[in-house]
Amino acid sequence: MQYRESIKLLVDLIKGSSKIIVLTGAGASTESGIPDFRSRNTGLWNKYKPEEVASVDALKKDPETFYKLNLQWWQGCLKAQPNRTHYALAELEKRGWLLGVITQNIDGLHQKAGSQRVWEVHGHLRSCRCTQCKKEYDINRLTENYWCDSCGSLLRPNVVLFGDPMPEDYYTAEKVMSGCQLLLVVGSSLQVYPVAGLPYMARQVAVINRDPTPWDESAAVVFNQTSSRVLNDVLELLKDETGPYYVE
Ligand SMILES: [Zn+2]
CATH class of the missing domain: 3.30.1600.10 (SIR2/SIRT2 'Small Domain')
Known part of the structure; x- marks a missing residue:
């Protein structure tokens, strides 16, 4: 599929879903200089x-x-400072498209960018x-x-260190995943369990990750590239439209 078609498909999935959650991993922060x-x-x-x-x-x-x-x-x-991926996700939330962000990152950059509902599972x-x-x-x-x-x-x-139990935010994340229609995976290779199991709880999965993930086969749409470009193109196509979680 061509890039433009994939973007259009992702935007259609977003518009057609009443409960969208984002799951981010290290790839969301690489443009902030965090390896x-x-x-x-x-x-x-x-x-x-x-x-x-x-x-x-x-x-x-x-x-x-x-x-x-x-x-x-x-x-x-x-x-580190937030990058265009963090700002785009904060903007999607502000416009009512996202319920919130589940993140594997410990850097706090989603909050710095303005995201309000963030579950820090690590x-x-x-x-x-x-x-x-x-x-x-x-x-x-x-x-x-x-x-x-x-x-x-x-x-x-x-x-969360290796050998630690999962924190409360992880169990909250499992609860909020209930009834999720679209899980947008951003910059996670979905290899660290139990977080890598969360996509099973979503009706559909979209993946934006530089490297291939185990979910690429079954995902509704996959972008093997940097997330900042994809998310900003999505924002552009959504124009001034607002999503189900929008509050005046
Ligand atoms: Zn003490």
């Missing part, structure tokens, strides 16, 4: 497996190495907490030291 954790990128993540570095075991075994390696990556996330980088007394701190506290003021125990970020 994909799993892609064959340069730098840090060539040398280390995320499963080994960003895990509960790694934190407990060797907090110094855990924070040395992870803080570098997290600080990059915190400094946690976030706004805060950290004590592993014992649960006292909460700002995330920047970790750059000073990672021991609790109250009880002296180890602090941990409020991101």
Whole structure:
């Protein structure tokens, strides 16, 4: 299918669906300069497996190495700015087309771009907490030291580490997926479970991801390219029309 035809098809799917949810992954943030954790990128993540570095075991075994390696990556996330993909999704929500965004990203860029309803299924980088007394701190506290003021125990970020249970937002996301007519997957290769199972709950799936995904075969429409162009073309075709969630 030609690009123009695919865009038209996606716009028709959007107009014909009364409950649309977006699922984003690392690919949504690559244009903000945040490297994909799993892609064959340069730098840090060539040398280390995320499963080994960003895990509960790694934190407990060797907090110094855990924070040395992870803080570098997290600080990059915190400094990043939203890109055209985040802004386009915020605009789609504002115009009433989206119920909200389920994201695997911890960078908070959807909120920075203006999205109101975001479910962060892998946690976030706004805060950290004590592993014992649960006292909460700002995330920047970790750059000073990672021991609790109250009880002296180890602090941990409020991101989901390998070995952690899924957070409340994940179960909320499962609930909001009920009755979803169109799941728009943006920049996720749909390989990390349980999030990769969410598309099963949607009547139809549309995929915008640079690399192929396991859902490409059964998706209603697939774009193997950068999401910012696709989403901005969709916005342009929708013109001034508003969707089912629009409020004056
Ligand atoms: Zn404590």
